[in-house]
Amino acid sequence: MGVFDKYLNKKRNNGDVCRPTTENFFIGSPEAESEATITPITLDQFFEDYLDILSQLNNEKFIVLGRKGSGKSAIGEHMFALAQGEPNLFCKFIKKPDIDVEHIVQIGKEQGYSIERSLLYKWIMLTHLLDLILQNQSAIEHPAFKFVKQFVDRNRGFIDIRKDEIRETIIKSGLTVGAEYLNRAVSAIGHKEREIKGGRADFYKMLPNLELILSSILKCDKNNQYIVIFDDLDIGYHTDNPNDIETTADLLRMAKYFNVDFFARNGIDSKVFVLLRSDIAKSILYTADMGKLLNSYSVELNWFEDIYRGDETKSFLRQFINKRISVNYNKLGYKINDKSDPWTSFVDEKSFYGKTGFKYVIDHTFYRPRDLILFFKDINTLKLELPLRQNDIKNALLPR
Incomplete structure (x- = not known):
């Protein structure tokens, strides 16, 4: 736990109603060298050998x-x-x-x-x-x-x-x-x-x-x-x-x-x-x-081979982002509704129409882990309420 974490979580720990936000979220650094040493959550906490x-x-x-x-x-x-x-x-x-x-x-x-x-x-x-x-x-x-x-x-x-x-x-x-x-x-x-x-x-x-x-x-x-x-x-x-x-x-x-x-x-x-x-x-x-x-x-x-095969919740990229969401939720004391798929606590799938929220996001990437990190890199500064809705992603996260 960081030195200020007890103050950041004080309101929640006292039982006050506090809707979780993306403040203090760290999805990752696009450079593995930085993530290995100088970031708030390090590579060893995130890393899984999915492939x-x-x-x-x-x-x-x-x-x-x-x-x-x-x-x-x-x-x-x-x-x-x-x-x-x-x-x-x-x-x-x-x-x-x-x-x-x-x-x-x-x-x-x-x-x-x-x-x-x-x-x-x-x-x-x-x-x-x-x-x-x-x-x-x-x-x-x-x-x-x-x-x-x-x-x-x-x-x-x-x-x-x-x-x-x-x-x-x-x-x-x-x-x-x-x-x-x-x-x-x-x-x-x-x-x-x-x-x-x-x-x-x-x-x-x-x-x-x-x-x-x-x-x-x-x-x-x-x-x-x-x-x-x-x-x-x-x-x-x-x-x-x-x-x-x-x-x-x-x-x-x-x-x-x-x-x-x-x-x-x-x-x-x-x-x-x-x-x-x-x-x-x-x-x-x-x-x-x-x-x-x-x-x-x-x-x-090869991360994109299984994107279109069967259940997208089992795809490697979904597992990759799920691990990073889970680490952040645990660090900030937020509740994960489905521990097998933390994405559904991070993104409100019901707010998307025509395609799933995950498909909506990765269709704006090149199907690489770094793209997902870059997509959500600045959410800590936006203080968006969780779970994220389609309008949040469209208005705040998509490049203009």
């Missing part, structure tokens, strides 16, 4: 497809939230605004360096997985742990390759990173013959040893799970740009390599996930091997 995505991701699937606003980031944020409460689960987001591979490739060209996207993605995945392992104090018994920590700390400039800092790093050091502590880590696991000569070397020359060390640590670390999530890939993406298409295809190929060849075949319980907009997936569909890869390893968020 059964997580169980499929527990198997061989690792790509989540969906239209913009369909809930891809919500899936990722939910996994991240789970990791905060689970001592044996470690999770990290890699977002394009922070690490833009194509941007780094272009900076390299400006400075006279040729950077292969696939090798850069491999470096990013390996180093970020190692960085996650460093958060796990139980891994300190591994002989390479302290050297890996020193390697990561000494080479932060080319590991936390932030978009606004990478240019300076490449200008100053090129593509090279310090090899000393990686050599010590390799020696610690009994592969002294694989040490890299010289104090520094190009990042891609480190990849075999980094992979060797990561494999050694993870095979000894059977009780923990490490997850890396790639998100916001649509930012700055152009479906007719060959570089954007190939960059995304390289990401999916490398994610497949880690999930299928590196993790699964070695019995390692870790995963790399990619959250990808459906139209972007279509734009790379005809790139070599992408059709088979997407067909084999993706799961799609």
